[in-house]
Amino acid sequence: MKIQLALDRMTIEEAVQLAEQVRPYVDWIEVGTSMIKEFGMESVRVLRTRFPEKCIVADMKTFDNAAYEFEMCYSAGADVATVMGAAPLVTVETCMEMGTKHGKQVMIDLLHTSEIQRKMLSQYKEAIFCVHVSKDQQEKGDQQQSADSLHSMLKMFGEREQKIALAGGISLKSLPALVPANPDILIIGSAITKAAVPVTAASSIREFLFSWKGVSRDE
Amino acid sequence: MKIQLALDRMTIEEAVQLAEQVRPYVDWIEVGTSMIKEFGMESVRVLRTRFPEKCIVADMKTFDNAAYEFEMCYSAGADVATVMGAAPLVTVETCMEMGTKHGKQVMIDLLHTSEIQRKMLSQYKEAIFCVHVSKDQQEKGDQQQSADSLHSMLKMFGEREQKIALAGGISLKSLPALVPANPDILIIGSAITKAAVPVTAASSIREFLFSWKGVSRDE
Numbered sequence: 001m002k003i004q005l006a007l008d009r010m011t012i013e014e015a016v017q018l019a020e021q022v023r024p025y026v027d028w029i030e031v032g033t034s035m036i037k038e039f040g041m042e043s044v045r046v047l048r049t050r051f052p053e054k055c056i057v058a059d060m061k062t063f064d065n066a067a068y069e070f071e072m073c074y075s076a077g078a079d080v081a082t083v084m085g086a087a088p089l090v091t092v093e094t095c096m097e098m099g100t101k102h103g104k105q106v107m108i109d110l111l112h113t114s115e116i117q118r119k120m121l122s123q124y125k126e127a128i129f130c131v132h133v134s135k136d137q138q139e140k141g142d143q144q145q146s147a148d149s150l151h152s153m154l155k156m157f158g159e160r161e162q163k164i165a166l167a168g169g170i171s172l173k174s175l176p177a178l179v180p181a182n183p184d185i186l187i188i189g190s191a192i193t194k195a196a197v198p199v200t201a202a203s204s205i206r207e208f209l210f211s212w213k214g215v216s217r218d219e
Numbered sequence: 220m221k222i223q224l225a226l227d228r229m230t231i232e233e234a235v236q237l238a239e240q241v242r243p244y245v246d247w248i249e250v251g252t253s254m255i256k257e258f259g260m261e262s263v264r265v266l267r268t269r270f271p272e273k274c275i276v277a278d279m280k281t282f283d284n285a286a287y288e289f290e291m292c293y294s295a296g297a298d299v300a301t302v303m304g305a306a307p308l309v310t311v312e313t314c315m316e317m318g319t320k321h322g323k324q325v326m327i328d329l330l331h332t333s334e335i336q337r338k339m340l341s342q343y344k345e346a347i348f349c350v351h352v353s354k355d356q357q358e359k360g361d362q363q364q365s366a367d368s369l370h371s372m373l374k375m376f377g378e379r380e381q382k383i384a385l386a387g388g389i390s391l392k393s394l395p396a397l398v399p400a401n402p403d404i405l406i407i408g409s410a411i412t413k414a415a416v417p418v419t420a421a422s423s424i425r426e427f428l429f430s431w432k433g434v435s436r437d438e
Contacts, residue, residue: 040259064353086305134283
């Protein structure tokens with residue numbers, strides 16, 4: 001079970017400093033959509049260069065223009081790029097082709113997808129599926145309801161061949177309810193980045209995962 | 220009937236040069252999603268500064284984090300910003316609030332929305348609705364089918380209180396089928412930007428609109 005650190009709503013330098021602090025406790029580093037839209041591919045290039053040992057995720061949230069956008073972020077150094085599952089299927093299809101072409105990965109964000117869309121998307125066996133409660137849903141909705149819907153959506157996704165990532169307000173508090181579902185990737189943003197002491201937050205989350213019987217330190 | 224020039228898949232300097240060439244023939248200038256993701260808000264700031272008399276559209280394609288993203292692009296100088304109609308309603312709602320707060324406009328992109336979603340979105344009377352066949356749909360699909368679906372979707376949207384924009388492979392050739400539906404904004408990209416002589420393409424489109432009985436030169 002990997003920890004993906006989501007870096008959002010900050011400058012590139014702040015992102016570098018934050019990732020540096022928690023470096024031993026996270027596996028993947030996500031350049032958030034807000035950083036990409038604010039600073040462009042420079043944000044991906046800097047994180048790539050400064051963290052050569054980490055898997056870099058570009059949260060592109062592609063909805064169209066798939067080949068161009070994926071070419072752009074893979075070339076900037078991303079190992080994984082995201083596409084919206086709510087986009088036309090031809091767009092997701094093109095992203096999958098780009099992943100294969102570049103020998104890199106595609107994460108399909110299931111935010112606000114219908115059951116029919118998720119069924120269609122399940123054909124992509126090589127994709128990582130991101131079960132996601134959005135920032136806006138968290139901020140304007142009930143926090144507990146968000147955690148519940150994350151859990152129920154994960155269950156609904158059921159038995160799977162694909163890798164599953166979970167995102168949306170995940171914290172040390174919500175982990176006990178989520179970890180038993182055995183997601184492959186936990187995407188954690190503000191629970192680390194907005195913590196009083198980010199390194200303490202990150203190490204506590206890591207320790208919790210170690211203490212969980214299903215997760216070994218070798219993983 | 221306004222012409223919105225969509226600038227995509229190019230550098231900021233190329234975008235400035237292109238917009239400069241066709242300046243008298245277009246009304247609005249769109250900083251395309253690909254430019255935003257490649258160069259960040261710098262792309263919006265530069266176009267804003269170089270074209271103070273034009274309405275600047277930031278094609279943010281927001282799907283989450285609405286307040287932050289809209290604050291970002293309105294502050295960079297955008298007059299209009301786009302949100303995906305396929306996003307959670309709370310996200311669209313937040314974009315509308317940001318528009319009101321800043322005294323700026325919101326364009327809701329109807330790409331890959333369901334009929335139920337469009338019905339829900341029609342509550343936003345102040346929004347501009349963008350009927351959109353995507354680049355990927357155009358490139359991987361049948362060009363004629365794209366034009367047809369644009370036309371039928373526009374018809375389906377029916378009588379309206381909101382402003383309507385049309386986007387997706389619009390060219391001088393497809394205009395005669397689209398103009399009778401009386402859209403408020405025609406979003407035109409490659410038919411101008413990829414033309415052998417962009418200024419000729421833009422002026423021909425403008426002349427066609429002038430020649431159309433429903434469009435006056437004063438508009």
